[in-house]
Amino acid sequence: MEHIPFLSHPKSRLTQSLERTILELQPHLSVQAVARHFHVLWHTVKDLEKRDLKRKYARIQTAHVKAVGIYEIHIGRAQLESQYLTIVRDLNFGAVIHVGDGKGTKDLEGALRKLKRSKLRMVTMDMSNA
Secondary structure (H helix, E strand, C coil): CCCCCCECCCCCCCEHHHHHHHHHHCCCCCHHHHHHHHCCCHHHHHHHHHHHHHHHCCCCCCCCCCEEEEEEEECCCCCCCCCEEEEEEECCCCCEEEEEECCCHHHHHHHHHHCCCCCCCEEEECCCCC
């Protein structure tokens, strides 16, 4: 496939300039209003926003983290392998550091690897037995 420099990826239907303009307007208008203004489907605007957020938050810096909160939430009945999610968040900035599938100490291993170099001073958690 030929590389076209003004497209963000080879199968893109929008130019980089239009994508940038949509992302700049997004905080000020609703998804539907942006889609109507540029005559595109709202799915296109939402997919563009999701791709931007995925790129922006692909790697979270954990060196500055001093306080984390550990929460276990129930997500449904027994249709799934696990009924719970373990979520580790930075309490100062609200960033999600880790999402573990299940509840218990084994679901925190990924968070411990990510927080190895942090200057962690405080950990809060819900009152689960795990």
